[in-house]
Amino acid sequence: MKFGKIFKKQMVPEWVEAYMDYNGLKRILKQIRSYKHSKLTRVASRVSQQAEALHRSFSGLSFHHRNSEHGGDIEDQVITVDTEVHQQDDSHRKLYKTKFLKKAEEGGEFEESFFKKLDENLNKVNRFYREKVEEVLEEAALLDKQMDALIALRAKVKKPDASSNTNLEKHPSDKVVVDETSDDSTIRTPGSANRDMVHGIDRTSIPEEEASHIVTDIVPVSRTSGNEEEDGAGGKQDLHEILERVKMNEALESPLSTLKGFFGDSKEPVSKKGLKKAEEQLRLVFSEFYQKLRRLKEYSFMNLLAFSKIMKKYEKIASRNASRNYMKTVDNSLIGSSDEVNRLLERVEVTFVKHFSSGNRREGMKCLRPKVKRERHRVTFFSGFFSGCSIALIVAVVFKIESRKLMEKDYGTAYMANIIPLYSLFGYIILHMLMYSANIYFWRLYRVNYTFIFGFKQGTELGYREVFLVSTGLAVLAFICFLLNLQFDMDWKMKAHNTLPEVIPLGLVTIVLFILFCPLNIIYRSSRVFFLRSLLHCICAPLYEVTLPDFFLADHLTSQVQAIRSLELFICYYGLGEYMQRQEKCHSHGVYNVFYFVVGVIPYWLRFLQCVRRLCEEKDSIHGYNALKYMLTIIAVIIRTAFELKKGRNWMIMALVSSGVAICMNTFWDIVIDWGLLRRHSKNPYLRDKLLVPHKSVYFAAMVNIKESHIG
Structure with a gap:
């Protein structure tokens, strides 16, 4: 398989635009090769006319003078790479600019454009890598505080009557240490972590980066700089002081916690059950953080490999020895010289094995690196x-x-x-x-x-x-x-x-x-349990915190109204004894007709309650508009069901009007809000800037399908 396909296959989907534009550079190299090929064709005609005379004149005793760029180590005569240092946010940012020294030669403008684009890609990759490293450093600092809090809570639960003077001494490897003296890329960890990171992973929307937030139920309150210095100097921390800075972030994620939060104080003393839950969530956070570090390391490796491959192609096509000089610059840049990610990986492994695997490295690595x-x-x-x-x-x-x-x-x-x-x-x-x-x-x-x-x-x-x-x-x-x-x-x-x-x-x-x-571990038990849990959360809306699986399932239920009504038909057919007469006359029962109305509305009502819950929690008006959309759909379903049962001209007109309004609202929401399409100023006309599927016709076909499905 060619490297271009391997490179594309190894890309992190959310970071595609941050990778080196390997195909774009290859296109410039193809232009260089085409120009040199046409040049050789023109020269060949003149050489063939003089070949016989030259052969007689030199009789094979003369030697051909080699071009200067092929002899000796003269890379400095091909390119020079300058470094420009820019001050930004108390840190130094280096930008690289390559000067092509053979511009005066024929076709030199193509090679100059190649190095210009190469510099743009190197600067882009370094800039993105720096941002990601700073991000993981912030998350590592927050993880360290949460680990302090977890250790303190463990000690508190095991010995609730322990003296407030009890000190906790952390193992040096628990601390996520980062060397900030690296050449070219002094990356400074901000003094306080972003507080948005402790509010929880919002699984109700797909993030741009898969694990960009760190979350547990343990929220350490920010320390003062003085306290940080004392902790760092002494290596010991007072248990009572740590617990004073810690609070349990109680997400209202169950009916009981929601009701307690609504009617009164939901604060409870930390129990073994709460500690276990916090440990499980922190274990998940460590695993996700570790995977993010591995993706960042792979991002660095694949881009370095891409720069090496493209420079080898340039040498082969242009017949110039510039690879060693440029790759030396790449290796000395941030993406080639920074070692923060590797050190963080090692620290996370040591901390996870010690605190979550009882020192068993094999078991710990199974959790961090699942097969x-x-x-x-x-x-x-x-x-x-x-x-x-x-x-x-x-x-x-x-x-x-x-x-x-x-x-x-x-x-x-x-x-x-x-x-x-x-x-x-x-x-x-x-x-x-x-x-x-x-x-x-x-x-x-x-x-x-x-x-x-x-x-x-x-x-x-x-x-x-x-x-x-x-x-x-x-x-x-x-x-x-x-x-x-x-x-x-x-x-x-x-x-x-x-x-x-x-x-x-x-x-x-x-x-x-x-x-x-079935409670037995057969026929994908874990998936069945996951489905039933999400179904319970949907049925009990708005008492449960709304997560992506919950509203995804509720959305699917709205498209299965006829299936749910078929289940109601089973209850009527067998519960009311209709099967004995071998005739289905359920609509002759008034109770059945009432439930026929209710069953058709239930899926939309559940989504309406989920939107209300999110509106109350997030204070975002978009959820209010979404709730309005489902309320309009509920009204349309009720009127259309009434027309189906009672007929009549008035019911038909009301059904057409209400259904038309609901269809327009739902179609607009699905295409513009959910799919993010119909953007007039997008680089993909009437679509969006980032397209997962490369074929644009798929999106237009999906729009037509959405409209037809709503009308149907």
């Missing part, structure tokens, strides 16, 4: 097997219906009208899972870190193969049951004396619910 999930061949095999079975069963169902000419008989039409709505529940679920499987496939294709975004535990997340396997397995089960229904109900003798065919759909629902709630 990549292995793809299993049996998943692929059974996915294909179930897919083939599903297709075969669909063909069998069609042939069964056609062979008995079921749709041509009055009984057959009534039968299909009864049975199809029951099995449509599984059709909606299967289709939704197939679409989710496709989503995961494209997320992985375009390197979207959905595992982090949704907060899945590393190594337990489902890939597109696993989701596809579950959906095709459910499809096989549903089609088998449907085929059995047809077989039994077409036998008039059996139909007259047996109600077994009517309870087959109920048995299928029971099997699905049993698998979903």
Whole structure:
């Protein structure tokens, strides 16, 4: 594989624009090569005319004089690299500018533009790397304070009656130490960490950087500079003083904590349970911080390798020896000489192993460097097997219906009208899972870190193969049951004396619910628990803190209103005994009609409550407008359902008006707010500046699809 493809594959998606423009530099080198090729072609015609005369004159005894740039070490005659020092925010920033000394030669302007672009890329990479290093240094300082607080809390929980004079002596390796005397890049840690970093990871929006914030429930209050000096000098800290500077950041993330926060003080003494929770969150923070450091280290390595590769290509094409001189400059720059990230990696490893793995380095490194999930061949095999079975069963169902000419008989039409709505529940679920499987496939294709975004535990997340396997397995089960229904109900003798065919759909629902709630560690238990937890958070909105998985699931529920109504149909069909008469007359029951209204509104109502919760917490008006959007949708659903049940001209007009308003609002919100499209001044006309998918037609097709889905 060519380096350009490897380089692109190794890029962190959020940092793509900060990498060296390898392809842009290659395009300039192609221009240089094309110019030199055309120049050689012109020279070759003149040389061929004089070749015979030159051969007779020198008889092979003369030697060809070599061009000066090929002989000896004369790199200084090709380029010189100047360094300009700029003062910015109490730190020195170096900018590099290369002077090409062969500009007067033919085609020299192409090579000059190459080095100009090369300098721009080097300065860009150094600037971004500096910003990221400063960012991780701030996070490391905050992590150090949180580690102090955790150690103090551990001591307090284990010995609640300990004297306030108890001192904690930290191991020297616990302190995240950074050498600030590095040449070229004196990076200074700010005196106080950014307080926004302790408010929690906002998983309700996708961050530009995947782990840009450090969060735990332990929030150390900022120290004075004097206290910092004392701690640094003595190496010991008073337990009572540390605990006075520590407070537990109680996020209102459960119904009980929300009610306590609403009606009164929710502060409680630190317990073992609270300490364990804080330890787990800090463990997660260390893991995410470590992964960020590794990405930053890989960013540095890949850019250094790219500079080396592009300079070798330049030497080969331009026949000049400038690589050694320029790469010496690159190696002495910030990205080549800074060692802060490596030292931070070592310190994080030592601290994590000591405090979270009881000194067991192997176990500690397993947590910091989780193994990549292995793809299993049996998943692929059974996915294909179930897919083939599903297709075969669909063909069998069609042939069964056609062979008995079921749709041509009055009984057959009534039968299909009864049975199809029951099995449509599984059709909606299967289709939704197939679409989710496709989503995961494209997320992985375009390197979207959905595992982090949704907060899945590393190594337990489902890939597109696993989701596809579950959906095709459910499809096989549903089609088998449907085929059995047809077989039994077409036998008039059996139909007259047996109600077994009517309870087959109920048995299928029971099997699905049993698998979903099964406590045994089978059929992706961790993913089922994650789904049920998010579903509980949605149902209990607004009592739970709104996270990305919760509102993502609630959004999906709004597109499954018909599936939820099919579940209500099951309750009516079997709960009210309709299956005994083999007729579905649920709409003749007033209670069913009431719940038919309620069930259609529930998903939108849950999203409305989630938006209200976020509006109260974040004080951002955008959530208020989002809540208004869902309220308009609720009104439209109620009026449209009333028209569906009662008919009438007035209801039809009201349904058209309310649905039109809701469609316009939802379409605008999805395209402009959620997708960030239709930006007139974007560098991608009517799209946005950063596009995950390189093909712009995909976004325009998605806009059309959104409009059609809302209208539908």
